[in-house]
Amino acid sequence: MGSSAVGRLNAPRPALVEAGPGGAPKVVNREFVTLVREEWRVVDRWWTEDPVDRRYFEVVLESGRNVCVYRDREAGCWFAQNA
Amino acid sequence: MVACLLIPGFELRAALRARPRLALVPAALAPEAGEEPLLGPVTAAADAVGVKPGMRLGEALATCPSLVLVDRDPAAVEREWEGVLRRLEDAGFSVDPVEHGVVAFETRGVERLYGGVQPALERALAAVGTTWDPRVGAASRRFTALAAASVARPGQILLVGAQEEQGFLEPLPLSLLPLSADRYAELEGLGLRRLGELARLPAGAVAERLGVEGRNAWGLAHGGRKTKVRGRRPAVELAETLSFPEAVANELTLRRALGSLLERLLARPERAGRPFRKLAVAARLVDGGSWRRTLTLRDATAEPARLRAALGPKLGELTAPIVELRVEAVELAEHTGQQLALVEPAGEDASGRLREGLKQVRASTGTGSVCAVVEVAPWSRIPEARALVVPRDA
Numbered sequence: 476m477g478s479s480a481v482g483r484l485n486a487p488r489p490a491l492v493e494a495g496p497g498g499a500p501k502v503v504n505r506e507f508v509t510l511v512r513e514e515w516r517v518v519d520r521w522w523t524e525d526p527v528d529r530r531y532f533e534v535v536l537e538s539g540r541n542v543c544v545y546r547d548r549e550a551g552c553w554f555a556q557n558a
Numbered sequence: 559m560v561a562c563l564l565i566p567g568f569e570l571r572a573a574l575r576a577r578p579r580l581a582l583v584p585a586a587l588a589p590e591a592g593e594e595p596l597l598g599p600v601t602a603a604a605d606a607v608g609v610k611p612g613m614r615l616g617e618a619l620a621t622c623p624s625l626v627l628v629d630r631d632p633a634a635v636e637r638e639w640e641g642v643l644r645r646l647e648d649a650g651f652s653v654d655p656v657e658h659g660v661v662a663f664e665t666r667g668v669e670r671l672y673g674g675v676q677p678a679l680e681r682a683l684a685a686v687g688t689t690w691d692p693r694v695g696a697a698s699r700r701f702t703a704l705a706a707a708s709v710a711r712p713g714q715i716l717l718v719g720a721q722e723e724q725g726f727l728e729p730l731p732l733s734l735l736p737l738s739a740d741r742y743a744e745l746e747g748l749g750l751r752r753l754g755e756l757a758r759l760p761a762g763a764v765a766e767r768l769g770v771e772g773r774n775a776w777g778l779a780h781g782g783r784k785t786k787v788r789g790r791r792p793a794v795e796l797a798e799t800l801s802f803p804e805a806v807a808n809e810l811t812l813r814r815a816l817g818s819l820l821e822r823l824l825a826r827p828e829r830a831g832r833p834f835r836k837l838a839v840a841a842r843l844v845d846g847g848s849w850r851r852t853l854t855l856r857d858a859t860a861e862p863a864r865l866r867a868a869l870g871p872k873l874g875e876l877t878a879p880i881v882e883l884r885v886e887a888v889e890l891a892e893h894t895g896q897q898l899a900l901v902e903p904a905g906e907d908a909s910g911r912l913r914e915g916l917k918q919v920r921a922s923t924g925t926g927s928v929c930a931v932v933e934v935a936p937w938s939r940i941p942e943a944r945a946l947v948v949p950r951d952a
Contacts, residue, residue: 481946481947481948481949482929482946482947483942483943483945483946483947484931484942484944484945484946484947485941485942485944485945486942487941487942488770489765489766489769489770489773517939517940519939519940520940527940547762549762550760550761550762550763550765551762552762552763552765552766553766556941556942557941558941
């Protein structure tokens with residue numbers, strides 16, 4: 476089918492993440508994390524039926540790539556997104 | 559309502575138009591040259607003896623030794639499909655072709671003309687003709703309409719009301735979803751067989767396990783998004799054909815024939831000075847099959863030398879000697895000429911060129927491929943809420 480619908484720019488993409496004991500990512504999409512550069516939380520829309528509760532991590536992978544991932548605490552899964 | 563008209567096995571039906579007797583015997587569309595040896599659509603007689611579409615060639619021949627393999631005929635498919643679309647357009651429907659044998663259209667514009675949804679869809683079926691065994695599904699969402707058409711019988715119209723959509727989709731098989739074979743296998747391994755079973759799973763879990771493809775499939779299992787159907791711009795009938803007294807394979811002769819066809823096409827008054835944006839070159843092969851290639855030009859042009867240079871190399875892809883060569887103007891540009899400038903274009907001139915470039919991209923990649931980014935909440939802390947990607951088809 477044709478893809479002529481309105482879409483969101485920078486929509487989150489599901490990511491395969493293995494987290495350490497503190498919740499920080501150790502492996503992202505089968506690549507080891509060498510450094511966690513930054514970490515922050517976004518809690519928003521808690522007054523709606525679609526609340527947002529995310530824990531973001533900006534990490535550097537073994538290959539040198541910078542990746543931003545977050546754990547969605549509502550859905551309980553990980554996503555990658557340019558924050 | 560969004561309606562979807564479906565003609566299953568269209569490529570086989572089109573190839574059998576010239577050999578109607580084969581429609582009554584076990585026959586199947588031959589696998590594409592150079593591809594995996596998997597059968598295309600099959601006739602009802604082949605289906606009755608256990609030959610199914612997508613079956614391996616060896617297995618199919620072992621199941622039915624008398625199976626007739628029908629050569630692919632892309633030129634006939636294109637011609638017949640264009641005929642179906644034009645008949646629908648003549649009946650007043652603004653069609654959005656999805657692929658050969660599948661077309662979507664809105665009924666809203668013609669409901670008053672024909673006195674309701676049902677009479678309008680009956681008119682659509684009549685326009686296509688009973689020889690194609692068309693069937694129609696209609697619903698408020700496109701995927702539901704397609705699903706309804708997929709389960710309808712030949713000549714049947716299946717209307718699904720907005721309130722019944724979820725209940726209608728639930729018992730349908732997962733094979734209606736546009737997924738790769740690996741994904742189907744994965745879903746079957748998880749014990750999922752029906753759209754309703756997938757729809758009942760949490761969206762997050764599906765996305766995590768099956769990725770973006772799975773998430774999209776989950777969305778479709780819920781009926782998919784409500785999207786507008788954008789009708790295509792009706793094509794111009796502009797083509798030139800050259801028949802050879804005997805089969806030709808010599809590249810020099812073919813290039814000369816192409817040059818002559820292009821000159822004849824350029825001289826046609828219907829063109830009204832407009833340059834070509836997209837062209838197709840087709841041939842009838844000596845063994846009865848056909849061959850077709852389309853080409854979107856980098857810039858719309860009417861210069862014979864540039865057209866020859868762009869289309870000439872395509873002739874090298876011919877698989878057999880040919881008895882007929884045809885050049886079709888698939889799409890023409892609106893402007894009649896372009897003045898080159900000494901200085902860098904600016905203002906309205908630059909915008910005009912940008913618009914022309916976008917039309918060229920659209921002609922090459924299809925509807926919905928050109929989008930604009932619209933900021934809606936740039937201050938938002940949620941990254942995906944900051945901007946939308948909106949298709950620009952105007």
